[in-house]
Amino acid sequence: MSDASLNTASPVSHTQEGEAGFGDFFALLKPRVMTLVVFTALVGLLAAPVGVHPVIGFAAILFIAVGGGASGALNMWWESDIDALMKRTQKRPIPAGKVTRDEAFAFGITLAVMSVVMLWLATNALAAGILAFTIFFYVVIYTIGLKRWTPQNIVIGGAAGAFPPMIGWAAATGTVSLESVLMFALIFMWTPPHFWALALFMRGDYDTAGVPMLTVTHGRRATRVHILVYTVLLAALAIGAAFTGIGGPVYLAVAVVFNALFLRDAIAIWRRDEDQAEADNYRVEKRAFRLSLWYLFAHFTAILAEAALSGLGLGGWT
Amino acid sequence: MSFREEHELHKRRFGRNLGLGLVLAGFVALVFGMTIAKVSNEDFAVPKIEQGAD
Numbered sequence: 500m501s502d503a504s505l506n507t508a509s510p511v512s513h514t515q516e517g518e519a520g521f522g523d524f525f526a527l528l529k530p531r532v533m534t535l536v537v538f539t540a541l542v543g544l545l546a547a548p549v550g551v552h553p554v555i556g557f558a559a560i561l562f563i564a565v566g567g568g569a570s571g572a573l574n575m576w577w578e579s580d581i582d583a584l585m586k587r588t589q590k591r592p593i594p595a596g597k598v599t600r601d602e603a604f605a606f607g608i609t610l611a612v613m614s615v616v617m618l619w620l621a622t623n624a625l626a627a628g629i630l631a632f633t634i635f636f637y638v639v640i641y642t643i644g645l646k647r648w649t650p651q652n653i654v655i656g657g658a659a660g661a662f663p664p665m666i667g668w669a670a671a672t673g674t675v676s677l678e679s680v681l682m683f684a685l686i687f688m689w690t691p692p693h694f695w696a697l698a699l700f701m702r703g704d705y706d707t708a709g710v711p712m713l714t715v716t717h718g719r720r721a722t723r724v725h726i727l728v729y730t731v732l733l734a735a736l737a738i739g740a741a742f743t744g745i746g747g748p749v750y751l752a753v754a755v756v757f758n759a760l761f762l763r764d765a766i767a768i769w770r771r772d773e774d775q776a777e778a779d780n781y782r783v784e785k786r787a788f789r790l791s792l793w794y795l796f797a798h799f800t801a802i803l804a805e806a807a808l809s810g811l812g813l814g815g816w817t
Numbered sequence: 818m819s820f821r822e823e824h825e826l827h828k829r830r831f832g833r834n835l836g837l838g839l840v841l842a843g844f845v846a847l848v849f850g851m852t853i854a855k856v857s858n859e860d861f862a863v864p865k866i867e868q869g870a871d
Contacts, residue, residue, distance in 0.1 A: 520829045521836030554854040558847055621851055 523597040528568030536567035536663045542799040543667025546745055546806040551671045558621040559670040566614035566630045570637040572607030576600055577642050581708040622670040633662040650716040657690025678745045688733040692726045693791040700781035723769045730765035734758040745802045747815040753801040757794045
């Protein structure tokens with residue numbers, strides 16, 4: 500593949516190869532995204548009805564995290580040109596001139612291959628296969644293929660972030676089931692309103708980089724409508740999941756509370772116009788974004804709690 | 818003979834090498850742990866060697 504069009508005038512060209520520190524390479528793994536990957540994969544692994552040896556479970560989560568990190572490094576390799584333009588991403592290792600693009604590419608590819616092979620050896624071919632597909636999907640389909648071409652980029656990118664619990668579940672059981680698909684769907688439906696809320700108050704960054712965010716291509720009114728539609732669908736899915744194998748009374752209580760709060764914010768975002776939002780410095784949009792972080796954490800913690808309770812004979816509806 | 822002050826670059830290289838060394842040591846320990854966990858599994862059985870028709 501050619502990368503000649505990328506990064507012709509960024510500070511990257513001045514970077515000396517081989518002089519990056521350990522922390523610079525660690526930053527390429529997108530550690531903050533990795534925490535979400537680790538947490539949701541862990542819940543998928545522990546919620547599965549099959550027990551896993553603690554060392555194998557630890558290895559599985561570690562290799563899923565490394566695979567996620569490798570995707571992040573390859574994403575930064577490809578996007579170093581637009582990262583250099585956006586305030587939010589200017590301090591990443593490549594635009595900051597700490598790591599060269601070639602180093603990031605080699606690092607990402609090595610970790611991607613290693614994580615898939617090691618997950619296969621530690622668990623099974625299905626889990627490794629889904630991890631390989633996730634890396635391919637995030638790097639090739641989303642980052643290289645669609646992100647700069649469609650305003651639905653967030654929806655498509657969300658799928659890549661939704662796979663970790665499915666991989667965790669497959670690592671334990673060797674199968675894909677309704678429960679693991681539901682955990683996938685929960686993150687998949689949560690990602691668009693989460694990122695569109697961010698895009699509403701981080702205005703300017705994506706415009707500068709020329710990334711076709713919904714806010715830019717279809718306008719901010721359409722983005723507000725999209726946030727509401729996705730939040731309604733998400734609420735139906737999240738509450739419906741309470742009546743499946745991963746749900747139960749604890750999960751239902753958490754889902755009802757958090758979906759009510761998220762819906763309240765989504766409706767408020769939908770009812771506001773830009774003048775109102777600018778007048779209070781996007782207070783509601785920022786609140787919805789912060790709430791969305793707690794929303795996902797709460798749902799997956801509740802799934803974990805139901806799994807722990809069922810270990811004591813108390814979980815689920817029985 | 819005088820000792821030159823260590824350059825920031827050398828500190829960075831040392832940090833990177835130390836980090837890589839620790840990661841590799843951790844990886845070896847993990848593979849060892851995985852091996853022990855796998856062979857300790859009740860389902861684990863050494864594959865039978867097929868006898869050739871000689």
